[in-house]
Amino acid sequence: MSRPPFPTPSDAEIAVVSAQLGREARGVVGIAARCVCGNPTVVATAPRLTDGSPFPTFYYLTHPAAAAAMSTLEAEHVMPELAEMLDDEDVAAAYLAAHESFLDDRRQYGDVPEIDGISSGGMPTRVKCLHALAGHALAAGPGVNPIGDAALARASWSPERCACVDPGAARGNGAG
Template identity: 85%
Template sequence: MTTPPFPTPTAAEIDVVSSQLGRAARGVIGIAARCVCGNPTVVATAPRLDDGTPFPTFYYLTHPAATAAMSTLEATQVMPELARMLEEDDDVAAAYGRAHEAYLADRAQFGEVPEIDGISAGGMPTRVKCLHALAGHALAAGPGVNPVGDAALERSSWSPERCACVDPGAALADRAS
């Protein structure tokens, strides 16, 4: 299980995340998971953005190839299959509940936000709602923490173990300077 805090992201890392998102990154407090080339894959986001907006998605998937793979899974109806896994396997359901609690504990280290109290992401602890959020949590926390996020990653065409970045050297070159 990942326990924040993460190192403060550099300006170059925020630039990479902004490029990945196609908009200015907001509330990034750390890089929670990286591509094998070093580019950000998942960011940790403040539970309250600078403008005061509550933001429950602590682990936010930013890598374009990873987000595309999760979108493809959602479009191909994998979510009902993963939801059945929760309904039919008590061990998976219990692990998913623990993943929800771990997510909340990680986020709580960066402040309590009453508007999102008890809300994690992706439908946890009882539903499968957003594979992007669940895969982001699985990547940040590591294998074995979020069983649905792990299953989504296993079923996807993307792998955190091979680079699919548009310019894999960009972040590394920027970070080295």
């Protein structure tokens, strides 16, 4: 999987991300994970947006099918079950290490005092947002974020098969 620093995203990649989000993409500093077809799945976002706002969610899940799958898990109340995994010392230690890894990755793009020590998704002590945790897991690769990995394992979407509306969108040929 990709790790920072990321190459600057192309205009075509930003267009795909904007289409995925249904709004203009903001602060994208790189494509952190991709669909098997090449479309962006997770973007890395600047820790401070151009309007000056701090943005703690460095890894942002943009793929519509992946985001929908995480929304479904949240609606099915899977988060408390995943949070129970933190009762295991080894899982809790790995989740803390994931938090530190996330902070180290984001720090490569600047220090923002307002979000110092804050990662996303509830790390390192709780489970708050599966979208953020899955985004981190996809960007960091398997075995880094145990809760993100578990959410992806439970999801109806898989990073191993394309679920894009237009796989050519990664090349700027349409909307992803």
